[in-house]
Amino acid sequence: MKLLRSPKQLNRELRRPCPRPVGFIPTMGGLHEGHLELVRRARRACASVVVSIFVNPLQFGPGEDFKRYPRNLARDARALRAARADVLYAPAEAAFYGPSFQTPVGVGPLSRPLCGKTRPAHFAGVATVVLKLLNQVRPDRLYLGMKDYQQVRVIEQMIADLDLGVKVVRVPTVREKDGLAMSSRNVFLSPAERIQARLLAAALKEGEARVREGWTDVNRIKTQMKKVLRGISGRLDYLEIVDSRSLEPVVKLTQRSSLLIAIAWFFGRARLIDSRLIKA
Amino acid sequence: MKLLRSPKQLNRELRRPCPRPVGFIPTMGGLHEGHLELVRRARRACASVVVSIFVNPLQFGPGEDFKRYPRNLARDARALRAARADVLYAPAEAAFYGPSFQTPVGVGPLSRPLCGKTRPAHFAGVATVVLKLLNQVRPDRLYLGMKDYQQVRVIEQMIADLDLGVKVVRVPTVREKDGLAMSSRNVFLSPAERIQARLLAAALKEGEARVREGWTDVNRIKTQMKKVLRGISGRLDYLEIVDSRSLEPVVKLTQRSSLLIAIAWFFGRARLIDSRLIKA
Numbered sequence: 156m157k158l159l160r161s162p163k164q165l166n167r168e169l170r171r172p173c174p175r176p177v178g179f180i181p182t183m184g185g186l187h188e189g190h191l192e193l194v195r196r197a198r199r200a201c202a203s204v205v206v207s208i209f210v211n212p213l214q215f216g217p218g219e220d221f222k223r224y225p226r227n228l229a230r231d232a233r234a235l236r237a238a239r240a241d242v243l244y245a246p247a248e249a250a251f252y253g254p255s256f257q258t259p260v261g262v263g264p265l266s267r268p269l270c271g272k273t274r275p276a277h278f279a280g281v282a283t284v285v286l287k288l289l290n291q292v293r294p295d296r297l298y299l300g301m302k303d304y305q306q307v308r309v310i311e312q313m314i315a316d317l318d319l320g321v322k323v324v325r326v327p328t329v330r331e332k333d334g335l336a337m338s339s340r341n342v343f344l345s346p347a348e349r350i351q352a353r354l355l356a357a358a359l360k361e362g363e364a365r366v367r368e369g370w371t372d373v374n375r376i377k378t379q380m381k382k383v384l385r386g387i388s389g390r391l392d393y394l395e396i397v398d399s400r401s402l403e404p405v406v407k408l409t410q411r412s413s414l415l416i417a418i419a420w421f422f423g424r425a426r427l428i429d430s431r432l433i434k435a
Numbered sequence: 436m437k438l439l440r441s442p443k444q445l446n447r448e449l450r451r452p453c454p455r456p457v458g459f460i461p462t463m464g465g466l467h468e469g470h471l472e473l474v475r476r477a478r479r480a481c482a483s484v485v486v487s488i489f490v491n492p493l494q495f496g497p498g499e500d501f502k503r504y505p506r507n508l509a510r511d512a513r514a515l516r517a518a519r520a521d522v523l524y525a526p527a528e529a530a531f532y533g534p535s536f537q538t539p540v541g542v543g544p545l546s547r548p549l550c551g552k553t554r555p556a557h558f559a560g561v562a563t564v565v566l567k568l569l570n571q572v573r574p575d576r577l578y579l580g581m582k583d584y585q586q587v588r589v590i591e592q593m594i595a596d597l598d599l600g601v602k603v604v605r606v607p608t609v610r611e612k613d614g615l616a617m618s619s620r621n622v623f624l625s626p627a628e629r630i631q632a633r634l635l636a637a638a639l640k641e642g643e644a645r646v647r648e649g650w651t652d653v654n655r656i657k658t659q660m661k662k663v664l665r666g667i668s669g670r671l672d673y674l675e676i677v678d679s680r681s682l683e684p685v686v687k688l689t690q691r692s693s694l695l696i697a698i699a700w701f702f703g704r705a706r707l708i709d710s711r712l713i714k715a
Contacts, residue, residue, distance in 0.1 A: 162598060166600070252596075253595060253596065255592070256596050257541075257542065257543025257544055257545065257592060257596060258540060258541060258542055258543065258562065258592060258593045258596035258597055259540075259541040260538060260539075260540060260541065261537075261538060261539040261540065261541050261559075262537065262538055263537025263538065264537055265537065279541075282538065286597055287596075287597055287598050290597055290598040290599055290600070291598045312535070312537060312538060313538045315533060316532075316533065316536050316537060316538035316567075317538055317566055317567055317570055318442060318567050318570040318571045319570055320446070320570070
């Protein structure tokens with residue numbers, strides 16, 4: 156595997172005839188099984204697999220965890236070598252955004268609900284970094300994890316809106332044995348919080364069960380889900396049932412709507428998110 | 436020459452092995468010698484020449500001339516055929532921006548002075564359409580006319596900021612015999628305005644002469660330029676001397692600064708712009 160550290164190096168590497176299709180996995184490092192599953196999926200389907208690690212300052216708000224976000228390039232590189240990635244692209248921040256950078260991507264309605272409420276500039280930062288990475292790497296396929304579902308939708312919309320011609324491959328969330336969605340931020344949980352954190356997935360499962368049973372009243376389903384969460388430490392950020400494409404709230408469920416049940420929870424040092432997609 | 440009318444058609448065309456380099460000239464139609472000079476420059480240097488015609492609604496503000504902007508595809512296509520363009524790409528508006536389009540490009544400091552003052556959303560619209568076109572056409576070189584100098588700078592900055600890897604070729608302004616910069620909007624001038632309009636270029640020439648003479652006081656130079664414009668109809672939008680890279684105002688001229696002298700003037704139905712670049 157090659158480790159490349161600047162857009163210039165990457166460009167030189169990719170200019171050589173590069174076996175196609177190229178599969179690309181953008182990450183912020185702190186790699187776990189969820190990321191590695193993306194790499195394995197790409198490895199099976201693509202001739203070249205490029206992974207990026209870049210903790211993108213643009214997608215962190217003031218007071219968020221940019222500084223203490225897990226960074227361990229050597230450990231991540233070992234994991235990627237084992238998963239048979241071809242290129243690890245880990246640019247330095249100074250080489251990535253020029254000093255006069257002034258062209259962020261704007262994002263619209265999809266960026267405003269759910270995580271957008273507490274993180275108003277987050278998805279513009281995500282879209283901007285992914286756009287730059289896509290332009291640098293020029294992949295054929297982009298592998299994205301479904302845990303960050305709103306991020307998937309924002310990026311899919313950007314790819315359509317800006318004619319990027321990249322195929323998005325949605326990869327299901329990888330979970331711990333007790334159901335907790337894998338996340339780089341799980342390392343911030345205290346042992347007690349870690350035990351409780353499994354209830355986020357349990358609440359989502361409860362919600363899905365009620366939908367599948369035919370319940371149509373969203374508020375009743377939410378109340379039922381909140382019962383699962385009763386008594387755990389920290390606090391709820393949001394619990395929403397939305398249209399899976401527009402992310403707009405759904406009031407009355409019908410058999411024809413594809414839904415997303417999504418939750419975000421603040422533990423002490425960590426804000427965790429999880430969701431379940433329910434197809435019509 | 437091939438005429439293509441949708442992103443899909445364009446994509447099909449460009450997927451065939453396309454002789455490289457590809458030169459691209461984005462236009463809004465109403466073609467004049469200035470545009471055709473861009474095509475000829477591309478023709479001399481590139482194996483394929485793609486021209487787009489798309490009157491981009493996003494770059495017109497409320498009350499601006501979107502509706503009456505000159506549109507004559509048959510005439511423009513004849514001119515492009517004569518100039519030996521290979522592809523004319525003239526997408527329909529509905530095929531260009533999808534109904535849920537929500538990913539405009541943001542532009543920063545470069546978009547705010549000069550034309551940005553009277554046209555606050557203009558350059559975001561320009562950047563967005565050019566980004567989409569670049570992604571659709573994937574050219575090697577982009578030919579831009581220097582008459583719209585601020586537009587050139589915004590696009591150059593976007594290309595750098597978003598890692599688009601396209602080479603910008605700046606092509607000098609083509610002028611009428613009396614010095615008036617060619618513009619699609621010149622057709623809006625009354626005969627009397629047309630005669631007076633040559634004074635915009637004359638004023639710029641006056642300004643450049645004073646700079647070359649060694650004058651350092653910007654206000655004194657501007658006053659001198661305004662004397663040339665005395666008595667013409669309509670009204671001044673701006674007359675500025677700015678740093679040619681940042682477009683920030685220059686107060687005291689030095690031999691080391693590259694300058695842009697820029698003017699915008701409202702005639703009855705038309706707002707005309709012109710500028711001169713003075714390299715250090």
